[in-house]
Amino acid sequence: MSDIGLFEAIHSTRAIRHFRPDPVPHELIAKILDAAIQAPSAGNNQNWLFVVVTGADQRQKLGDIYRRASLWVREKYASNPHPAHIEPAQYRKMWSGGVYLHERMGDAPVLLLPCLRVIAPMLPDDIPAEIRARMTAAAPWTAGASIYPAVQNIILACRALGLGTVLTTNHTILEAEVKQVLGLPDDVRTFALMPIGYTDDKFGGVRRRPLSEVAVIDRYGSPWPN
Ligand SMILES: Cc1cc2nc3c(=O)[nH]c(=O)nc-3n(C[C@H](O)[C@H](O)[C@H](O)COP(=O)(O)O)c2cc1C
Numbered sequence: 040m041s042d043i044g045l046f047e048a049i050h051s052t053r054a055i056r057h058f059r060p061d062p063v064p065h066e067l068i069a070k071i072l073d074a075a076i077q078a079p080s081a082g083n084n085q086n087w088l089f090v091v092v093t094g095a096d097q098r099q100k101l102g103d104i105y106r107r108a109s110l111w112v113r114e115k116y117a118s119n120p121h122p123a124h125i126e127p128a129q130y131r132k133m134w135s136g137g138v139y140l141h142e143r144m145g146d147a148p149v150l151l152l153p154c155l156r157v158i159a160p161m162l163p164d165d166i167p168a169e170i171r172a173r174m175t176a177a178a179p180w181t182a183g184a185s186i187y188p189a190v191q192n193i194i195l196a197c198r199a200l201g202l203g204t205v206l207t208t209n210h211t212i213l214e215a216e217v218k219q220v221l222g223l224p225d226d227v228r229t230f231a232l233m234p235i236g237y238t239d240d241k242f243g244g245v246r247r248r249p250l251s252e253v254a255v256i257d258r259y260g261s262p263w264p265n
Contacts, residue, residue, distance in 0.1 A: 043198075043199060045195075048195050048198045048199050049195065050243070050245065051198065051242040051243040051245070052194055052195060052198040052242065052245070053242065053243070053244065053245045054133075054136070054205040054206075055203025055204060055205055055238045055240050055242075056136040056137065056139055056140040056203075056205055056234070056240075057136070057139065057203075057238055057239065057240050058146065058147040058148065058203060058234060058235075058236030058237065058238055059148075059236060059237045059238065059239065060146065060148060060236075061148065061236070061237050062093070062148050063148055063149050063202060063235060063236060063237070067200050067202070068091055068149060068151075068235075070196060070200065071151075071193055071196045071197060071200070071202075071235070072089055072091070072193075074192045074193065074195070074196035075087075075089060075153065075189040075190075075192050075193050075196070076089075076189065077192060078188035078189035078191075078192050079185075079188050080185040080186070080188075080189075081181050081184065081185045084185065086155055086156040086157075086158065086185065087153065087154065087155050087156075087185070087186055087189060088154040088155070088156065088223075088227055089151060089152070089153055089154070089189075090151070090152040090154060090221055090223075090229075091149065091150075091151055092149070092150040092151070092152070092221075093148065093149055093150075097150075097220065097221075098144075098145045098146075098147070098150055099145040100145075100220045101144065101145060101150055101210070101217060101220060101232065102143070102144040102145020102146065102150075103145065104210055104213050104216050104217055104220070105140075105141065105144040105145075105207070105209060105210050105232060106141050106142055106144065107213060108209045108210050108211075108212040108213045109137075109140075109141035109209045110141070111212055112209045112212070113138065113141065116134070116137075124248050124252075125246075129246065140205070140207070140234070141209075144207075144232070144234055147234030147235065147236045148235070148236045149234070149235040149236060150232060150233070150234055150235075151193065151204075151231075151232075151233045151235055152217070152221070152229045152231065152232055152233070153186050153189055153190050153193065153229075153230050153231050153233070154186075154223065154227050154228060154229050154230060155182060155185060155186045155227070155228055155230055156226050156227050157182050157226055157227075157228050158226065159178070160174060160175065160178055162174055162175070182228070183230065186230045186231075187230065187231075190206055190230070190231050190233070193233060194206065194233075197235055198242065201237070202235055202236060202237060202238075203235070203236060203237070203238035203240060203242075204233050204234060204235045205233065205234065206231050206233060207231065207232050207233065207234075208230075208231060208232070209232075210229065210232045211229065214228070214229055217229055217232075249265065250263045250265065251263055251264070251265045
């Protein structure tokens with residue numbers, strides 16, 4: 040287990056898509072889940088459910104769904120220009136890692152699905168209809184905002200424990216099949232499919248656009264000074 044500080048973990052965490060087959064000890068999975076449930080959620084509702092899949096049969100079923108869903112995503116990426124800020128070599132590396140995982144998701148020793156019970160907001164009549172409509176329209180954002188902080192805690196906890204992971208969402212195209220494999224009730228939605236395991240890949244080497252391009256001060260058009 041590594042003993043690293045928070046900022047070192049943040050700066051050296053990157054998408055890991057190659058995993059050794061070695062099992063991940065139960066105590067470490069528990070530690071990761073315990074980090075997940077420290078996250079905030081709207082109204083502190085904690086309507087989350089973390090599905091941990093370690094059985095080989097179940098992993099292969101999910102892996103097959105992820106592979107089929109990813110074929111569509113591959114078509115999308117193949118026809119879109121790649122982002123200007125990513126160097127071609129870096130993009131090729133991400134692409135080949137992505138395609139590798141399309142085929143091998145089910146081989147990761149742990150598949151973790153952070154889920155959320157999505158409950159339609161109950162809005163009293165004394166809130167004006169126009170505001171109720173806006174609150175309803177905002178509900179999908181609020182839902183995601185109540186599970187992705189937990190997902191980030193999972194990513195950082197994995198890094199701290201020397202485990203690799205990556206947030207993936209391709210499976211959502213075939214989510215109904217995923218829910219059937221896992222026996223999930225209708226109101227529970229899956230927000231990520233995260234392979235977790237030991238890796239021979241190196242952490243670090245993350246490249247991001249500079250703050251001056253992505254942050255502003257006081258108002259749009261006034262870039263954050265470097
Ligand atoms: C919302 C979201 C969805 C993602 N979906 C996938 C996915 O389906 N498959 C995959 O391999 N990576 C997926 N990723 C991982 C991104 O490709 C990765 O975080 C990004 O390329 C940065 O990688 P780096 O940290 O190694 O630089 C997703 C990331 C996010 C935030």
